[in-house]
Amino acid sequence: PMTPYGKPMSVQMTSAGKYGWVTDRGGYRYEPRHPDGRPWPPIPARVLAIWRALVSADRLPDCCLVNMYREGAKMGLHQDRDEADFSWPVLSVSLGDSALFRVGNTTRGGKTESVWLESGDVAVMGGEARLAYHGIDRVRAGSSALLKGGGRINLTLRVVD
Ligand code: MD6
Ligand code: FE
Numbered sequence: 001p002m003t004p005y006g007k008p009m010s011v012q013m014t015s016a017g018k019y020g021w022v023t024d025r026g027g028y029r030y031e032p033r034h035p036d037g038r039p040w041p042p043i044p045a046r047v048l049a050i051w052r053a054l055v056s057a058d059r060l061p062d063c064c065l066v067n068m069y070r071e072g073a074k075m076g077l078h079q080d081r082d083e084a085d086f087s088w089p090v091l092s093v094s095l096g097d098s099a100l101f102r103v104g105n106t107t108r109g110g111k112t113e114s115v116w117l118e119s120g121d122v123a124v125m126g127g128e129a130r131l132a133y134h135g136i137d138r139v140r141a142g143s144s145a146l147l148k149g150g151g152r153i154n155l156t157l158r159v160v161d
Contacts, residue, residue: 004028010073016043016064019160021082028082030063030160043157047093051157054124055091061157069099069139069152077104077135080125080158088159089126095119095154096147098140104133117154119144 001009004027015021019030020040033039043064051061067075080090094117101123104112114137117123125132139152147153 009075010069011075012068012070012073014066014068015040016047016066018062021063021065021158030082047155047157050093050122051091054122055089055126055157059088059159061091062160063158065156065158067154067156069097069136069154070149071141071151073136073151074138075136077102077108077133079106079131079133080156081131083158083160085159085161086130089124089130091157092117092123092125093155093157094121094123094152096144096152097150098143099152099154100137100139102135102137103129106131106133108133116140119146 001013001023002025003009003023004025006025009023017040019032020034022029022031022035043061047064048060096119098116098118100114101117102112102114104110106128125134141150
């Protein structure tokens with residue numbers, strides 16, 4: 001995808017669920033259809049089961065954003081703030097190569113902490129951390145054999161409405 005500023009992102013992106021998160025010249029937003037016009041596929045049951053176990057069985061996520069990091073891909077510090085209700089946490093699942101995840105504060109700047117996310121790790125950002133700036137500085141190529149062709153997939157589950 002392209003950022004709203006016309007810069008191509010280094011991660012590849014798609015979604016599942018009622019909405020997909022998209023970015024292009026029109027901005028960052030949730031859309032009920034893939035740019036090709038088709039609805040997004042359903043979120044797999046085994047992914048929803050992680051949400052049910054760790055977040056809530058009463059409200060399921062509307063979006064599963066799928067980020068694919070091939071060689072050299074990274075993600076700059078950002079907030080997840082395109083959702084209506086920040087009282088719901090965001091849950092992420094990391095698969096494949098390990099990634100250095102950096103978390104800062106709810107405003108830009110200040111101290112940050114970094115942690116390696118490994119294949120199978122689940123991170124939940126809720127409460128005060130819900131609007132913390134975070135990003136991926138780098139991915140350690142060859143650290144996992146899970147994905148054909150190498151790389152890393154991160155799934156993020158969000159309540160959107
Ligand atoms: C990633 N993760 O791990 C990027 N957002 O590739 C995120 O942007 C993220 O891990 C919100 C909550 C958890 C996350
Ligand atoms: Fe995020």
